[in-house]
Amino acid sequence: MAFPSLPAILSERQLSAAELSGDDAAASTAAQLRLYAWMHLARRTDNRILELFRQGLIKGTVTGGQGNEGLIVPLTLLADKAHDVTCFSHRDLGGHLIWSGHLCEHLNQYFANADSPTRAREGNIHHGDPVNRSLPMISHLGVMLSxxxxxxxxxxxxxxxPVGFTFFGDGGSSTGDVHESMNLAALLGLPVLFVIENNHYAYSTPEAEQYAAHTALYQRAAGYGIEGRQIDATDALGAATAFADAIATVRDSGRPMLVEVNTLRLRGHAAYDTCDYLKPGESDGFFAADPLPKFRAQLVAAGQTAAVEALETELNTFIETCIKHSLAVARPTADVDALLADVYAPPAAPLPWQPEPATAKPLNFAQAINAALRKVLTERPESLVLGQDIATYGGAFKVTDGLLADFGRSRVFNTPLAESACTGYAIGLALGGHRPIEEFQFSDFVTEAATQITLNAATYHFRAGAQVPVVFRLPTGGGLTFGSFHSQELDSFLLSMPGIKALYPSTPQDAFNAVLAAYEDNNPVLLFEHKALYRAVKAPVAFDPNYREVWRPRHLARGDFATVVTYGQMVGLAEQATAYFRDEYEVDFDLFDLRALNPLPLDAIKASLARTHRLIVLHEGRRTHGFGAELVAQLTEEFFFDLEAPPLRIASLDMPVPFAPELEEAFRPTLDKITTAIADWIG
Known part of the structure; x- marks a missing residue:
C-alpha cells in the first residue's frame, strides 16, 4: 500500500543560512515557511501520538518533543543529510521526520506494526536509519555520543x-560517557557538535539538584579545550541563524564544539508524568516561551496569515491520512525463527587473505597474535588497531609491539582511559565501513564498556539491521598473581547477552587463526587471550587456509571412558591430567578444546557423549553461573537418560580472585585438583 503523497513543502528537507537572512525577500519568506511547516508537523504529530497513546492505540509510553521544535527542526534542516552523522534523542521526533523517511514510517514505529523500521522490535523513538547515518538510540543516557x-x-x-550531531539533556550531562566522549572528540580533533537540550529538568529533578556549579553548562567546554556557546531555542529564527554559524564553524575547523541550548519540555518527561513536582504557575512560563506560536505570530505579522493557515490545513490533513494508513497496517507476526535469525548478522564470505606466511615459524602466543595483526593491517586497508598504550609502548603485554612504527598512527593509535567512549567510538567506526580491533589492557576493564558491547554493538543488527564488525581483544585469566581486578574470567558474564560471538584459543596457531576469523566476522567478536599463555611455549605458526575451523572444537585425544570439554589455559592442564589417567590407570578420555564459546557447535562433542555416556567440563571461571554450567545444561538435556554418572564440573571457587600465589592456587583449578576431582568422580 503506497504512502500518502507528501505536501509539496515537505519535499524540501534542507535549509541554509543564506536563505533565511539573504537579500532575496521571496526566498527568505519561503525558507521561513518551510521551517514553520516542519515545526508544525513535528508538534502536531507529537500531540496526536500522545492522544493515540491515551486511547490505547500506542503501547509502552511516549516521550514528546513539544517545545523542543525550535532546537531540533532548524538544526536538522541545516545539516547535510548526505554526509553528516546523528543520533536523535527522546525529544527529537522533528529530527527523525526531516532526516529521512516518510511520516508513515515513523508512525509505524510508534504503532509497532509489521512495517515499523525496527520490525516492532524497538519502541517508539528508539529507531534510526543507520544506512543514512542516523543511529538508533538506546535508553542509557550518554552512551550514543561516542x-x-x-x-x-x-x-x-x-x-x-561531515559534522556529527549528538544530543543529551541537562540530566544526561552528568553521565560519565558524556565527559569521556567530549574529551575523546577533542583529543582526536573531530567535527562533532555536542548539543545539550537544556529543558532544566531531568525527569523531575531540577538543575539545582543535578550539579553544584552555578556556571552555565556550555562553560564546561573549556575543560576540554573546545569552544562552547549558548543558544536560545525559544526563538526559532534566532536559533536557526545561531545553529547555522555553529555548524559552519565545526565543519570548517574540523574541531568539536559544545552548545547549550535553552529549550522547553511542555508535556513532562513522558506520557505518564504528572508534573506535580513543578512549582505553582511554573508551567505557565514554559508555554509563554513556546517557540511555535511565537514563530507563527512573526509570520502573521509579516503578512503570511493565509500561507500559514493553508500550510496548517494541508499538514493536519496529511497527518490524519498517515495515521489512518499506519493504523491499517497489520500487526507483526511473532516468527520466532526470523527473530532468532536476526540476532546475528549473516555469515561473511572469507576475505581474500594472501597465503602467507606459508612457512611455519616458531612463535609464542603473543607473537602469533602480533603476526596476525600485522597480516590484517597489511592486507586490509579498512582495519584499525586501538587501545590503551598499544602504540609506542606496544600494549601492556607487548602484543602490539612494532605495529605503530610499521603502519602509522592513523591505523594504530592509543586511546585515553575511557573504555566506554572508546568502545563506542570503535562501534561507530565499524558502522562506517571500518573493522576496528580494540585491545583492553585487562579483560576486567571491559566492565567499564559493558553497555557499549552488550546493548549497543550486540543489538544493532537485531534492532536496525546494521552490521558491527569489531573485535574486542581481552587479556584474561589468572595464575600470575595480579589480584582481583586483573585476573577474572568474564566469558559467562558477557555471553549471557545475545548478539556477541566469542573465541578463546589455547595455542599459538589457533591464536593466529582466531584473529583472522574474528576480524572477518560481521558481528562483534570477543577474543579472549589467556595472559599465562602469552609466553608459555613456542610452536610453529603459518597461514592456515582452514583458519575458520577455529570456530569449531578441536579433538585432542580419543577415548571411551568420558568426554572432557575445556578451553583456554585449562587445555594444557586437561592434556596432562588425561595423560596421567591413561598412563597410570589405562583410562582414556575423549578430549575437546572448545575454542569457540559462541556460537557453540557441539555436534562432535554430542557424538562423543553419546558414545562415552560420561561428561567432564573444566574451565577457569567461577563455578556458580560459570560457562561450564551452560555446557553441562546443553549437553545433558539431550543425553540425561544415557548418562552413567552425574556430570563433573571443575572450576574456580566462588570468590574474588585472591592475590598471594598460595591463595590464588587454592582458588583456581590446578593439575593436582583436576586429577583428584576426576579420581574421586571415577570412584
Missing amino acids: NVIGLTDAQCRAGHR
Whole structure:
C-alpha cells in the first residue's frame, strides 16, 4: 500500500543560512515557511501520538518533543543529510521526520506494526536509519555520543567533510560517557557538535539538584579545550541563524564544539508524568516561551496569515491520512525463527587473505597474535588497531609491539582511559565501513564498556539491521598473581547477552587463526587471550587456509571412558591430567578444546557423549553461573537418560580472585585438583 503523497513543502528537507537572512525577500519568506511547516508537523504529530497513546492505540509510553521544535527542526534542516552523522534523542521526533523517511514510517514505529523500521522490535523513538547515518538510540543516557564520534571519523577518513550531531539533556550531562566522549572528540580533533537540550529538568529533578556549579553548562567546554556557546531555542529564527554559524564553524575547523541550548519540555518527561513536582504557575512560563506560536505570530505579522493557515490545513490533513494508513497496517507476526535469525548478522564470505606466511615459524602466543595483526593491517586497508598504550609502548603485554612504527598512527593509535567512549567510538567506526580491533589492557576493564558491547554493538543488527564488525581483544585469566581486578574470567558474564560471538584459543596457531576469523566476522567478536599463555611455549605458526575451523572444537585425544570439554589455559592442564589417567590407570578420555564459546557447535562433542555416556567440563571461571554450567545444561538435556554418572564440573571457587600465589592456587583449578576431582568422580 503506497504512502500518502507528501505536501509539496515537505519535499524540501534542507535549509541554509543564506536563505533565511539573504537579500532575496521571496526566498527568505519561503525558507521561513518551510521551517514553520516542519515545526508544525513535528508538534502536531507529537500531540496526536500522545492522544493515540491515551486511547490505547500506542503501547509502552511516549516521550514528546513539544517545545523542543525550535532546537531540533532548524538544526536538522541545516545539516547535510548526505554526509553528516546523528543520533536523535527522546525529544527529537522533528529530527527523525526531516532526516529521512516518510511520516508513515515513523508512525509505524510508534504503532509497532509489521512495517515499523525496527520490525516492532524497538519502541517508539528508539529507531534510526543507520544506512543514512542516523543511529538508533538506546535508553542509557550518554552512551550514543561516542558511536556518533566513531561514525563521524569514518566519514572523515572517507574524504567527506561531515559534522556529527549528538544530543543529551541537562540530566544526561552528568553521565560519565558524556565527559569521556567530549574529551575523546577533542583529543582526536573531530567535527562533532555536542548539543545539550537544556529543558532544566531531568525527569523531575531540577538543575539545582543535578550539579553544584552555578556556571552555565556550555562553560564546561573549556575543560576540554573546545569552544562552547549558548543558544536560545525559544526563538526559532534566532536559533536557526545561531545553529547555522555553529555548524559552519565545526565543519570548517574540523574541531568539536559544545552548545547549550535553552529549550522547553511542555508535556513532562513522558506520557505518564504528572508534573506535580513543578512549582505553582511554573508551567505557565514554559508555554509563554513556546517557540511555535511565537514563530507563527512573526509570520502573521509579516503578512503570511493565509500561507500559514493553508500550510496548517494541508499538514493536519496529511497527518490524519498517515495515521489512518499506519493504523491499517497489520500487526507483526511473532516468527520466532526470523527473530532468532536476526540476532546475528549473516555469515561473511572469507576475505581474500594472501597465503602467507606459508612457512611455519616458531612463535609464542603473543607473537602469533602480533603476526596476525600485522597480516590484517597489511592486507586490509579498512582495519584499525586501538587501545590503551598499544602504540609506542606496544600494549601492556607487548602484543602490539612494532605495529605503530610499521603502519602509522592513523591505523594504530592509543586511546585515553575511557573504555566506554572508546568502545563506542570503535562501534561507530565499524558502522562506517571500518573493522576496528580494540585491545583492553585487562579483560576486567571491559566492565567499564559493558553497555557499549552488550546493548549497543550486540543489538544493532537485531534492532536496525546494521552490521558491527569489531573485535574486542581481552587479556584474561589468572595464575600470575595480579589480584582481583586483573585476573577474572568474564566469558559467562558477557555471553549471557545475545548478539556477541566469542573465541578463546589455547595455542599459538589457533591464536593466529582466531584473529583472522574474528576480524572477518560481521558481528562483534570477543577474543579472549589467556595472559599465562602469552609466553608459555613456542610452536610453529603459518597461514592456515582452514583458519575458520577455529570456530569449531578441536579433538585432542580419543577415548571411551568420558568426554572432557575445556578451553583456554585449562587445555594444557586437561592434556596432562588425561595423560596421567591413561598412563597410570589405562583410562582414556575423549578430549575437546572448545575454542569457540559462541556460537557453540557441539555436534562432535554430542557424538562423543553419546558414545562415552560420561561428561567432564573444566574451565577457569567461577563455578556458580560459570560457562561450564551452560555446557553441562546443553549437553545433558539431550543425553540425561544415557548418562552413567552425574556430570563433573571443575572450576574456580566462588570468590574474588585472591592475590598471594598460595591463595590464588587454592582458588583456581590446578593439575593436582583436576586429577583428584576426576579420581574421586571415577570412584
